[in-house]
Each structure stands twice: as C-alpha cells, then as structure tokens.
Amino acid sequence: MNRILFPRGPLHSEPIHFCHLLNHSHCEVVQKMSSVSANNILVHVFNPLSTPVKHYIKLPVDRGLYEVFASDRSSVDHQLLHLADSVRSLPHRSVDTPYELLFRATLPALGYTTYLIRKINGPDFAPPRRLTGPAENSGEVVIENNKMALVFNPSTGLLQEIILSDGRRVPFKQNFHLYRGSSGSYTEKASGAYAFNPTSDGSSPATNKVTYHVSKGDLVEEVHQVFNEYISQTIRLHQHSDSIEFDWVIGPIPKGNWYSDLGREIVTRYETDFHTNGTWWTDSNGREAIRRTRDHRPTWNLITTENVAANYYPISTWTFIRDYDRNLQLTVLPDRAEGGASLTDGALELMVHRRLFYDDGFGMEEALDEPGSDAKGLIVKGRHHVILNDIRPSVQKIRTMSKQLALPPLTMFRALTDPGIYHLNRPERFDFSGLHRKLPINIHLLSLERWDDNKLLIRLEHFFEVNEDLKFSRPRRVSLRDIFDPLRITSAQEVTLNVVQDRRAAEKRRLRFVSRFDPYFNYTNLLSQIDPNDQSNHSDGQEPLIVILYPMDIKSYLVTFEAKRICFGSSYSARGQNRARSYPC
Structure with missing residues (x-):
C-alpha cells in the first residue's frame, strides 16, 4: 500500500491503520488525535466499485474544532454530531468519545482519495445543538433535505408521514414489534435458532410513545428515539440523499423467569397505505427479484397453520412493495441478511434480534440465548436504508445502492506530524483511479x-x-x-x-x-x-x-x-539496502 500511495518521501515509512469497529463509532487511531504528536490525521478512502461514489464518512472524535481538507487542498464542509447514548454505552467501546465528525467524500472509480483532518486547539468550541420536542410555533417535528421531508408526531415522537419532493404526502409509520416465542409441545416445535414459531399470529408494539430529541445541521438531520430500556434508534436524513437511514441498537433483551419468559423476537415494521394485493418482492442473493404472494406457493396449494412463519423469506440485499395505481415503491435495504415478510398490505417487517430460552430440536441442543461481550445478553447494532419513490427511479436506486452497501469504501488512517507535507507539491500521491x-x-x-x-x-x-x-x-x-x-x-x-x-x-x-x-x-x-x-x-x-x-x-x-508507463520507487531488501524497483503507476 505504501509503495503505491507514497513511493518515496517522509510518509513512506508511516504505518497505515484500520478501524474495524467504525460501525460502532470506535476508532482508537482517530480518538488519539488530541495528542500533541497526532493533531493531524490523513484519511485514505478506497472505492472498490468501478463507478465514482459519493459517500458520507463518520469518525468518532472528542470535543473540539476541526478542519477537513480534500486531496486538492480545498476545504470540505463537515458537521459535528452528538453520538447516540445507546452507542456510547456499548460494552466493548474502550474510549468514550461524545461526538462524530461527518463529511461527504467524493471517491474516484476503483481508486482512492485522501482527506486531511486537523484539530484546532482553542476555547471557542460550541457543542452541536439539540432540540427536544416540537419546533417553536409549530405542532410538527420535521427533518428534511432537498429530496423529501419526514414528519413526526410531536406527542408520540413516532414517524407518521413522508412528503416527497413533488409535494405528495404518503402516510408512513415505523415501530418495533415483539413476537413471543413458543416453548414447544408434543404437537408443535419451539421457536429457536432454526425455527420461527411465535405463540400467536399477532405482535405487540414495543411502545406507543418514545422519548426523542432532534439534531439539525448543514449535512444531516437526525431524530434520536428511545423506545424502552433495550431498544433505541436514530432516523437520519443526509443532504442530497434520497434514502432514509434507520440506525438501531437493540439489546440486551431482558431475561425473566425461566418458567414464564418464553423469549422475544423483535421486528421493525414499516407501514404505508399502499394497495399491494398481498404481493411483495425479495432478492435472490442480491441479483434477481422474486415475487412473493402471501399464503401462496407457485407450484402447490399451501395449507398451513403457521400464518406468520410461512410468509417469512430470507432477505440478503433488499425487499420492496409496490402500489401500481400510485406508481410508488417502498424499498428496504438491510445491512445484513435478515428474515422478512409483508403480513398485511402496505407493510414490510424485518427480524432484527431474537433471544429465546427453549431448544427447537433441530440439532443445536441449546437455546438461542447469546451472552454478548459482557455476559448480560447480546446487543445488536444495525442499519436499514429505506427508499420511497416512483417505481422506475427506485429500481435504478436499488441496483446501484445495493452494490455500494455490499462493497463499501475502505477507510485507512495514518498520523501526520507535519501538516505542511499535505500542502506542498511533493511526490506523495493523495488520489488515484485505476480506471481509464x-x-x-x-x-x-x-x-x-x-x-x-x-x-x-x-x-x-x-x-x-x-x-x-x-x-x-x-x-x-x-x-x-x-x-x-x-x-x-x-x-x-x-x-x-x-x-x-x-x-x-x-x-x-x-x-x-x-x-x-x-x-x-x-x-x-x-x-x-x-x-x-x-x-x-x-x-x-x-x-x-x-x-x-x-x-x-x-x-x-x-x-x-x-x-502504459513505468514509475520507479524504492523497496527495502532483506539485507537492509534500498533497491530501485519499477512498477505500473
């Protein structure tokens, strides 16, 4: 990597660091930026896709003022965000950073670019603003960008409506629901690692009212929701984005008495007023879309008493519903493989977490009761990208966005002790594209x-x-x-x-x-x-x-x-001697 990025110069020997827990807002390299020797950091972002991508980068940081520069030395707009309390309290985060630094990276096709992040020491730091409850002189709580607006009920704090860019208003609800797992009997199996068998066809909402606060800035607007002691969520709307992020943290699911607690299976449910005629679509390993029909199989007559489980299908990349009369499509792209269904017209639900206390009898010989990193129960953090748009642009967005989610940019870091290196004409290559x-x-x-x-x-x-x-x-x-x-x-x-x-x-x-x-x-x-x-x-x-x-x-x-052309660099031989070496550049 150093041979390509910095074939010579003072940065050639600087180590490159990776942060494998960035999805949990944990990166020790970035969190040490406040030290005297590492007040500046280079962020190399590699795009593995064969088309250019614009991607939001979020880094956990301490309080302070920051500057962000692109590879052409131009200043980059950025925003400081409050880190959600549920993320800050994750048990495996060794350093508690209260904020996230957000900026939008423009990445070349099959290549990388570099950003410089500089921390400014000074007393003028003002924490990002938080709003609680409805906005002044208004009965609505709204977050918006140039593509859409999300309207929340000010009393319950729950999402109730989406306003599209053309002014159409679509009723839209989202909540978490709980199924009670079956303990099994002589006539039915228990709900477990391999079997989904709730005690009833219905589920109960996690709550009908959340505590919430709103955060607004130039790049992103957010609503932080707390449903109960083990379910929280951030609904996020980036500028210039036509998708909504639902970023949730669930767990540990409470464990009661063994004889009365059958376990809980938690789903997130998205509800609209679409007329879908019992039909929805799921992906086939991220390639083809398969039409699903409720309580139906295409090659035999379905007779079942498992009205919920019989309509669940694997979703590895996307699922969507359509209202042809209104030319609308609702799409959900999960960040991992999940089970999902459309049990009522206009609704999609996906399973996000489970904790069960009985073995389902399919070979595991143990209950699905994972202890997590602190032995108190597993905590799951995940994200759904939701798109509500006309059918044709939704199809295009699904295909391109699913590639970006499956092959996200790779972020690498290195300390920069001399920021002047970044602003001088030197042999370092701060951006590169492998495609002509x-x-x-x-x-x-x-x-x-x-x-x-x-x-x-x-x-x-x-x-x-x-x-x-x-x-x-x-x-x-x-x-x-x-x-x-x-x-x-x-x-x-x-x-x-x-x-x-x-x-x-x-x-x-x-x-x-x-x-x-x-x-x-x-x-x-x-x-x-x-x-x-x-x-x-x-x-x-x-x-x-x-x-x-x-x-x-x-x-x-x-x-x-x-x-096409040859670049010359130096490599270090086994005997400790620099040897000239040629390679394509």
Missing part, C-alpha cells in the same frame, strides 16, 4: 485478480434484470483494451465462470435441458415492451476486445496486458 474511463452504470467489475505472468482474471457483471428498466436493461458494450489507466489489455480469452476451460469449447460440450416453466414466471410484465435482444445502439462486437453483456450476464476473461 468509468464503466457504464449497469456494469460492475466483479473480479480483478492477478493470474500469472502478464495475465489478469477479469469478471464483468451486468446487474440489471431483463425487462427491469427501459434504459439500463439493454445489452451494453464494453471495451477491454483501455479499461485500466496504468495498463493496456493486448488480448482476451473468454473462459467459464470457474476459469477451467475456454467458454466456446465448453458450450459445445455442455448438456442441453428444456425447462417446463418460464424462467421469468415470477417477474412483473410492467416493462415487457422492452426487447432484451435489441442491439441497435451497439456495434456487432466482432472486435475481440469489445464485449457485449446482456442483463444478468457474468462473463470471465483471462487477459494479457502491458504497462
């Missing part, structure tokens, strides 16, 4: 792996479905020759997905099967007028280094390359 030109928005660079001498393995993915979007579901042409900035591709061989044989040879030998069912049985015909074979805006693809990808295609290539 960005790929189309519907094409993803899935793999880039060194194979052997002068060969790379490249996999390209067209991640839109057939008939999903009028523009992005078309085949796309990609030129491999100059796709990378430091390298020029000289030849390409298409191979099978597992890279064991040439694809054309494999196609000739493969077995042929005729399916009884339409493979697109589950998909909507809303965009069926699109011709998936239309190549009117593409070349014939006869040039071997120009490839055409169709919707849902993944194509693998072994390519040979040569360096």
Whole structure:
C-alpha cells in the first residue's frame, strides 16, 4: 500500500491503520488525535466499485474544532454530531468519545482519495445543538433535505408521514414489534435458532410513545428515539440523499423467569397505505427479484397453520412493495441478511434480534440465548436504508445502492506530524483511479485478480434484470483494451465462470435441458415492451476486445496486458539496502 500511495518521501515509512469497529463509532487511531504528536490525521478512502461514489464518512472524535481538507487542498464542509447514548454505552467501546465528525467524500472509480483532518486547539468550541420536542410555533417535528421531508408526531415522537419532493404526502409509520416465542409441545416445535414459531399470529408494539430529541445541521438531520430500556434508534436524513437511514441498537433483551419468559423476537415494521394485493418482492442473493404472494406457493396449494412463519423469506440485499395505481415503491435495504415478510398490505417487517430460552430440536441442543461481550445478553447494532419513490427511479436506486452497501469504501488512517507535507507539491500521491474511463452504470467489475505472468482474471457483471428498466436493461458494450489507466489489455480469452476451460469449447460440450416453466414466471410484465435482444445502439462486437453483456450476464476473461508507463520507487531488501524497483503507476 505504501509503495503505491507514497513511493518515496517522509510518509513512506508511516504505518497505515484500520478501524474495524467504525460501525460502532470506535476508532482508537482517530480518538488519539488530541495528542500533541497526532493533531493531524490523513484519511485514505478506497472505492472498490468501478463507478465514482459519493459517500458520507463518520469518525468518532472528542470535543473540539476541526478542519477537513480534500486531496486538492480545498476545504470540505463537515458537521459535528452528538453520538447516540445507546452507542456510547456499548460494552466493548474502550474510549468514550461524545461526538462524530461527518463529511461527504467524493471517491474516484476503483481508486482512492485522501482527506486531511486537523484539530484546532482553542476555547471557542460550541457543542452541536439539540432540540427536544416540537419546533417553536409549530405542532410538527420535521427533518428534511432537498429530496423529501419526514414528519413526526410531536406527542408520540413516532414517524407518521413522508412528503416527497413533488409535494405528495404518503402516510408512513415505523415501530418495533415483539413476537413471543413458543416453548414447544408434543404437537408443535419451539421457536429457536432454526425455527420461527411465535405463540400467536399477532405482535405487540414495543411502545406507543418514545422519548426523542432532534439534531439539525448543514449535512444531516437526525431524530434520536428511545423506545424502552433495550431498544433505541436514530432516523437520519443526509443532504442530497434520497434514502432514509434507520440506525438501531437493540439489546440486551431482558431475561425473566425461566418458567414464564418464553423469549422475544423483535421486528421493525414499516407501514404505508399502499394497495399491494398481498404481493411483495425479495432478492435472490442480491441479483434477481422474486415475487412473493402471501399464503401462496407457485407450484402447490399451501395449507398451513403457521400464518406468520410461512410468509417469512430470507432477505440478503433488499425487499420492496409496490402500489401500481400510485406508481410508488417502498424499498428496504438491510445491512445484513435478515428474515422478512409483508403480513398485511402496505407493510414490510424485518427480524432484527431474537433471544429465546427453549431448544427447537433441530440439532443445536441449546437455546438461542447469546451472552454478548459482557455476559448480560447480546446487543445488536444495525442499519436499514429505506427508499420511497416512483417505481422506475427506485429500481435504478436499488441496483446501484445495493452494490455500494455490499462493497463499501475502505477507510485507512495514518498520523501526520507535519501538516505542511499535505500542502506542498511533493511526490506523495493523495488520489488515484485505476480506471481509464468509468464503466457504464449497469456494469460492475466483479473480479480483478492477478493470474500469472502478464495475465489478469477479469469478471464483468451486468446487474440489471431483463425487462427491469427501459434504459439500463439493454445489452451494453464494453471495451477491454483501455479499461485500466496504468495498463493496456493486448488480448482476451473468454473462459467459464470457474476459469477451467475456454467458454466456446465448453458450450459445445455442455448438456442441453428444456425447462417446463418460464424462467421469468415470477417477474412483473410492467416493462415487457422492452426487447432484451435489441442491439441497435451497439456495434456487432466482432472486435475481440469489445464485449457485449446482456442483463444478468457474468462473463470471465483471462487477459494479457502491458504497462502504459513505468514509475520507479524504492523497496527495502532483506539485507537492509534500498533497491530501485519499477512498477505500473
């Protein structure tokens, strides 16, 4: 990493640090910024995607004044936020920092950029403002950006409505609900690690009234909610963002008497007034969307007494509901795999935490009662991104945002004892992009792996479905020759997905099967007028280094390359001598 970022100069030997608990607002490197030797810190942010990304960076900091500079030495807007009390009290946080520093990073495709954070010592620090209760001269609590506004009930503190940018008002509720787990009997299984079997079809809300406060700034507006002693949440609306963040901390779930407490299974439920006709969609491992129908199976008649569990499906990347009459779609993108369902029209619920005290009999021979890091019970912190928009822009947003959530930017840190280095013309490279030109928005660079001498393995993915979007579901042409900035591709061989044989040879030998069912049985015909074979805006693809990808295609290539230009750096030999070394730059 140092060889590429800083091939020479005073920063070449400075160590790079990673913070693996940034999602818990814990980073010891940043928290030591107040020391005399590390008042300045360099933040390197790497974007693994093949398209440019704008991403909000949050770092835990102590009280004080801060400055943020981009790689071009320009000042960057930033905001200081109060850290939620539930996050500050997490048992594994060794340093209690009361604030978070937020700024928006602009990241190049398949590359990195660098930001300088400088702490200013002075007595003029003013803590960020907190508002409690309804705003002055108004009966509403509202947070907003240039895309939407969220309206909260001032009496209960719960979300009640979303106002879209065109003025449409959509009733919207969110609350946490609790299912009581079954203890099992001779006729039914217990709810446990492998089985979801609540005692009744209904769930009870965690509360009907929360305590809350509002925080507003130039970059983000937040509502901090406390539902009870073990459930809290921050609803966050960033500027220029068309998604809502629901950031929750749950646990430890209380444990009562063994003979009366059956355990609790907690879901978050999003409710609208959509007319969905018992239908919703879930993802298939982040690629295709599968239509689900309540109390229905496509190939047999469903007869069940488990009305809740029978309608739960795995959600690894997204789930959504649609109201075709109003051209609206509600989408939820979780940050991890969760179970979810739409048990009533217009509602989506996802399971976020469970604590159960009976074994379900499926081989574990123990209850789902995790002790957590302090032996008091497991605490779970998670995040949902919620999108409410028209159907077509929602489809596009799902595809691009799911890639950004699955492959988030990698943040690295290093102390900077001499801030003047950052502001002088020196050999350090503070930003870099590995792509000569960005790929189309519907094409993803899935793999880039060194194979052997002068060969790379490249996999390209067209991640839109057939008939999903009028523009992005078309085949796309990609030129491999100059796709990378430091390298020029000289030849390409298409191979099978597992890279064991040439694809054309494999196609000739493969077995042929005729399916009884339409493979697109589950998909909507809303965009069926699109011709998936239309190549009117593409070349014939006869040039071997120009490839055409169709919707849902993944194509693998072994390519040979040569360096466009050579940079020279120094590497340290085993004998302690500096030796000149060349590498593509």
